[in-house]
Amino acid sequence: MGKGRRMKKQGPPAPLDESTISLIKKRKSAEPDTKTDLGKKRRRAETEDEETVLKEAPKKKVNGAVNGGSKDVKKAVAKELKTKNKPVEKKAKLVESDDEDSWEDEDMSGSEGDEMMENDEFDDLDGVSDVSMDSEDDEDDEEDSVWDSDEEDHPRQTMFSDDEDLSDAEEKLTAANIEGLSKKLDAQKRAEQEEAEQELKESAMQTNIAGDRPDVFADADEAGKAGLAPDMQLLRTRITDTIRILGDLKSLGQPGKSRTDYVNLLIQDISTYYGYTPFLAEKLFNLFTPMEAFAFFEANETPRPVVIRTNTLRTNRRSLAQALINRGVVLEPVGKWSKVGLQVFESAVPLGATPEYLAGHYILQAASSFLPVMALAPQPNERILDMAAAPGGKTTYISALLRNTGCVIANDASKPRAKGLIGNIHRLGCKNTIVTNLDARTAFPKAMGGFDRVLLDAPCTGTGVISKDPSVKTSKNERDFLAIPHMQRQLLLAAIDSVDHSSKTGGYLVYSTCSVTVEENEAVVQYVLRKRPNVKIVDTGLGDFGSEGFISYMGKQFDPKMKLTRRYFPHRENVDGFFVCKLKKTGPSPVPKKGSVDGAAAATGSADKSDKDATSTDADDVMVDKTPIADEDGTVMDVGGAFGPFDEDEDAERIARAERNRLRRKGLNPKAVLNKPKGKSEADGKSKDKKTESQSEKKETETKSASSEKTKNSTDSKPVKVKSKDKKKSDKPKRAEK
Numbered sequence: 001m002g003k004g005r006r007m008k009k010q011g012p013p014a015p016l017d018e019s020t021i022s023l024i025k026k027r028k029s030a031e032p033d034t035k036t037d038l039g040k041k042r043r044r045a046e047t048e049d050e051e052t053v054l055k056e057a058p059k060k061k062v063n064g065a066v067n068g069g070s071k072d073v074k075k076a077v078a079k080e081l082k083t084k085n086k087p088v089e090k091k092a093k094l095v096e097s098d099d100e101d102s103w104e105d106e107d108m109s110g111s112e113g114d115e116m117m118e119n120d121e122f123d124d125l126d127g128v129s130d131v132s133m134d135s136e137d138d139e140d141d142e143e144d145s146v147w148d149s150d151e152e153d154h155p156r157q158t159m160f161s162d163d164e165d166l167s168d169a170e171e172k173l174t175a176a177n178i179e180g181l182s183k184k185l186d187a188q189k190r191a192e193q194e195e196a197e198q199e200l201k202e203s204a205m206q207t208n209i210a211g212d213r214p215d216v217f218a219d220a221d222e223a224g225k226a227g228l229a230p231d232m233q234l235l236r237t238r239i240t241d242t243i244r245i246l247g248d249l250k251s252l253g254q255p256g257k258s259r260t261d262y263v264n265l266l267i268q269d270i271s272t273y274y275g276y277t278p279f280l281a282e283k284l285f286n287l288f289t290p291m292e293a294f295a296f297f298e299a300n301e302t303p304r305p306v307v308i309r310t311n312t313l314r315t316n317r318r319s320l321a322q323a324l325i326n327r328g329v330v331l332e333p334v335g336k337w338s339k340v341g342l343q344v345f346e347s348a349v350p351l352g353a354t355p356e357y358l359a360g361h362y363i364l365q366a367a368s369s370f371l372p373v374m375a376l377a378p379q380p381n382e383r384i385l386d387m388a389a390a391p392g393g394k395t396t397y398i399s400a401l402l403r404n405t406g407c408v409i410a411n412d413a414s415k416p417r418a419k420g421l422i423g424n425i426h427r428l429g430c431k432n433t434i435v436t437n438l439d440a441r442t443a444f445p446k447a448m449g450g451f452d453r454v455l456l457d458a459p460c461t462g463t464g465v466i467s468k469d470p471s472v473k474t475s476k477n478e479r480d481f482l483a484i485p486h487m488q489r490q491l492l493l494a495a496i497d498s499v500d501h502s503s504k505t506g507g508y509l510v511y512s513t514c515s516v517t518v519e520e521n522e523a524v525v526q527y528v529l530r531k532r533p534n535v536k537i538v539d540t541g542l543g544d545f546g547s548e549g550f551i552s553y554m555g556k557q558f559d560p561k562m563k564l565t566r567r568y569f570p571h572r573e574n575v576d577g578f579f580v581c582k583l584k585k586t587g588p589s590p591v592p593k594k595g596s597v598d599g600a601a602a603a604t605g606s607a608d609k610s611d612k613d614a615t616s617t618d619a620d621d622v623m624v625d626k627t628p629i630a631d632e633d634g635t636v637m638d639v640g641g642a643f644g645p646f647d648e649d650e651d652a653e654r655i656a657r658a659e660r661n662r663l664r665r666k667g668l669n670p671k672a673v674l675n676k677p678k679g680k681s682e683a684d685g686k687s688k689d690k691k692t693e694s695q696s697e698k699k700e701t702e703t704k705s706a707s708s709e710k711t712k713n714s715t716d717s718k719p720v721k722v723k724s725k726d727k728k729k730s731d732k733p734k735r736a737e738k
């Protein structure tokens with residue numbers, strides 16, 4: 001993080017009040033030279049235009065306010081394409097958004113400084129459970145911006161703390177604090193824009209010359225033949241040229257070259273230039289148009305804004321802002337959408353070591369990490385399960401929104417991470433939280449169920465946080481994109497089964513990932529919708545911020561309500577890539593039928609003897625919630641026999657199909673490759689790995705199930721049973737490999 005103003009004092013900060021603000025303002029205007037800008041601004045702000053200036057200042061900001069959306073993307077990409085020869089570092093401002101219409105006053109984003117994160121929530125993201133998982137940040141609360149579908153029952157104001165009344169004093173304070181910085185950045189931005197426009201004109205002139213069809217393949221062939229290390233500058237030029245050509249293939253394409261030729265070249269160049277495996281480059285590229293894909297890859301090269309969440313259990317945002325300003329931190333409210341977020345622009349002190357940090361007044365937390373908790377909208381006195389909670393950003397946010405009432409079960413499968421979680425819970429003063437260290441796939445709802453709300457911030461590949469963890473570019477392979485969604489599906493079914501659909505205040509769950517791939521998001525939700533017709537997608541309550549989830553992708557159709565899910569992207573909103581889906585549980589989870597393996601317990605994969613016995617009893621003997629499953633209009637749904645548990649075999653089939661498709665794409669005959677004797681091919685190795693993994697997963701599940709404490713709390717899944725028949729079946733070699 002760049003240098004900011006010098007720290008002035010180290011003692012406990014004085015509480016913020018108007019007189020303090022005036023004092024600070026005066027003191028600052030008297031400061032010489034380096035602060036001249038701020039002084040001038042302040043003076044200007046105190047004139048008749050003060051109101052305007054203070055309102056405008058927060059909008060125009062550094063690295064991209066989080067407002068924006070497609071307009072910004074287009075602008076940014078257009079700019080990129082024009083400024084094609086600029087070095088990567090300059091792209092820090094790529095996503096700048098001056099769109100002041102949308103999110104006018106609610107910009108959300110912006111600053112940076114990865115090093116600030118070092119000693120905080122992101123530092124122990126490795127080694128989680130059996131699949132790679134992704135690190136996420138923390139979270140914070142949000143209040144008034146949260147509106148939930150059950151808002152009538154729970155008026156928003158009940159959720160919010162005294163912090164809300166934020167008001168003029170705070171706005172003035174923070175606006176004054178960053179005004180100088182804002183002006184400087186505006187000037188820079190203007191200069192860049194002029195430069196970009198100029199380049200655009202020149203570029204357009206060249207492109208319009210009749211017959212000018214850039215031959216991007218010539219360069220590629222030459223470099224390939226010579227076996228030279230790639231010239232990054234040329235590569236970048238070729239990327240922008242290829243994107244331009246793809247935008248008007250008819251006039252700019254070379255005769256004999258198809259769109260696919262250009263797309264392949266572009267993916268290959270992107271992979272080389274940004275350092276991704278070709279596999280991942282292609283997967284991410286396919287999410288966007290070529291232009292937008294470029295913006296996405298660019299955005300992954302620059303850090304997202306540094307944001308802190310005020311811990312309203314210990315302080316309020318105004319006091320915190322004042323305390324940090326006194327320490328030389330340049331900050332401003334993250335936007336009207338949050339009453340507790342502060343965006344940090346500069347800091348003279350490490351944010352992870354201030355007295356306020358140590359006293360638990362705030363937590364470092366990426367802005368997008370606020371969103372799942374906002375969507376969850378916990379209500380005081382509720383019982384909440386945070387299934388994958390470490391290091392606790394979201395847990396502590398939930399706890400704060402509950403104002404330490406009710407109860408939060410914060411679970412994580414990783415012991416080391418659970419320790420970090422405990423640390424944060426203590427530091428932030430959460431007194432309504434219990435930490436458990438269980439594999440949530442098998443532990444819930446067996447160990448405990450009947451929650452008013454459940455948050456599943458799932459382990460994922462981390463393709464939304466590449467700027468924080470560039471190792472994702474090369475570490476995530478095809479197997480990860482099969483195994484991780486497999487785990488996510490298991491976890492989400494367990495999450496659904498852990499919710500009390502008849503909760504008077506809730507009955508909701510939120511599924512989120514910090515990944516942008518469809519396999520980990522819409523496809524997982526689609527899977528559980530089929531397995532659990534007792535849930536439906538509902539509005540997240542997050543407003544227009546972000547984009548709608550996909551309702552179709554590469555030939556696959558999803559539930560039309562998938563539109564209600566929200567996607568966030570680094571290049572669009574200048575936040576970490578995130579996916580948020582809110583589900584409402586409308587009825588009980590499946591009851592094991594006589595002679596079947598259906599049932600919530602089966603979903604968890606538990607398969608001990610008692611389960612087997614239970615399965616053979618009549619379903620009517622089973623204590624289950626018999627509330628009918630009603631559709632939105634109250635119509636009782638006929639769920640027929642479609643209801644089902646997590647299906648290992650089906651998932652194995654899905655994985656095997658993906659493997660066969662992959663081999664076909666490579667021009668290999670799947671039958672020939674997969675039928676080879678073990679260890680003879682790469683594909684065999686993978687297939688074996690998958691089988692082994694699945695089997696060991698099962699073993700683990702059984703072990704844990706056996707030792708898991710049975711509980712009375714589960715509304716849906718009292719009897720936990722899985723047919724041994726089913727278990728045997730899935731222990732067999734995968735059907736799909738036939």
Ligand SMILES: C[S@@+](CC[C@H](N)C(=O)[O-])C[C@H]1O[C@@H](n2cnc3c(N)ncnc32)[C@H](O)[C@@H]1O
Nearest residue numbers: 128129388389390391392393394413414440457
């Ligand atoms: C994205 S991180 C969660 C971040 C957290 N919600 C926060 O806001 O700080 C995913 C977490 O899932 C945990 N995890 C992975 N597999 C799990 C499982 N089977 N059961 C429970 N937790 C699991 C990992 O240890 C990791 O901490």
